[in-house]
Amino acid sequence: MKKLIPLIVILLTIFGLAHYIAPKLPPQTELRPLGEFYLKNSYFGEYSAKSPEVVTSILWDYRGVDTFFETSVFFLAIIGSLTVFRLNKKEERLAKQKPKEFTGGLTLVVKSVTKIIVVMILAVSASIALHGHLTPGGGFQGGSALAVAPLLIIAAYSKYALEEHGLDKTRALILRSIGLLGIALVALVPLLTGGFIMQNQPIFPAEIKGQLVSGSLIYYNLFEFLAVGGGFTAVFLLLAIPEKVFKEILGVGE
């Protein structure tokens, strides 16, 4: 009951204020000129990005350099987490070693369902990323969906299962590096042909064999997909190191 009073006060304030300011708010029915420019130009027009998805064409073409540097912020955040969890070779082996009494994961039902779901998640995330220039979605969203698959495996089996079958921190980082390198290369390619950095049209072909790929957008989406997926997988693997092992490594005994 005591908690209800602030709630009621807040609600009353909101509705009262809303009643007061509702006629004074500007009517938000018109497009801003800049938004209209993007809508008109994204596929047709002189400054076209050859993509029907206006958001993606802003993201990787019109305001590509913005996104380029935001990707570097993402890169730095992941690097920051990795630095906090920095381990040397011996400690890394210790973290990878399976405890002897470990029996592994949740019940059989969860495990077998996880196997099937992981396949479907991989397919769906790839679909989100590869159709970023046609439908809502793109590299960021696809990569975040991709990172769910290793997370599910960590939850249902254990991080050891993931590492034993070849996906350890180093490989996830390699995947992320491939993605970031690809983004940088695709951004730099136009300079070779006398364009400007992150230029899309007309340097990259808009269609390959009649299939719309929107120039560089599909490559950016693909590499961003790998970079985001790999980066988050690496961090999840580090977060999954058991508390006991980490306390041993840090030398903080209970």
Added chain:
Amino acid sequence: MRGVIPTALLAFITYVAFTGSIRPFDLITGVIVALGVGLLMGKYLVKNDAKALNPVRWIWAVIYLLWYMLVAETRAHLDVIVRIITGNYNPGIVRVPVNVKTDYAKTLVANSITNTPGTVVVDLDDDYMYVNWINVTTVDPEVARKEICEDFEKFARRIFE
């Protein structure tokens, strides 16, 4: 190379269904993604390719789906509705032996039991399932198995064994 084709098929169907269109672009990228996923995950999903691609098993799976959704679900729902109205219930957890061998068959049986109202599998070990049952009529494992999951097991054996 074990299990690549069935896994790739599953991935491809998911990809196309999620995309929701079959332009050549979708199909080409779908095939590439499906092959990649199949090569990555195939050996963990499938133990026997011929079994996974056997059409008879798939037909049984479709029949099971129809039977389960139309008959088993309806029966369980009606039973629970009657119990809710009359208040005639006696809940408890019983031990039920698992008579199927493969992992997927066990999963199917356990999920089928859980998905019908009135019964929930709360735990599972090598030989027994522990089922939370809305109306415990017997604690004898064999009799309980007959009442709860005999039909499911029959189908599960046809589909997965």
Added chain:
Amino acid sequence: MIAFIWASVILALIATIMISLYGIARRPNLVKKLIALTIFGDTANLLVVLLGYRVIYPVAPPVLPYLSREALSQFVETAVDPLPQALVITAVVIGMAVNVLIAVLVIQLYRLYGTVDVRKIGERLPALLEGGEQ
């Protein structure tokens, strides 16, 4: 009526921002601070998306439905402003990465101090810095 609902939504978002700011400032628990921070970030993103919304009836997402010039004018009539959405998309992922970084730091602090209460961490910090017992 529509103007009233629109104003209520905006004010509710502003109220959420205030509550989350209270959470960031006043809660001693670091995990709760992180939760309040995520709420703050998401609400700010939602406000930016609402900046690009149009309060008209048939309103469309900024994706061309057909690749024909005839449909373009009708599309421009109904579509929402794509620019705020494009800015928010990156902000969401950056927010997620920064949240992961903060979560990692909180876990590390918990491992070092055995608590996520900032007051207790503040008490134990001088002892640690002087090389005393942990």
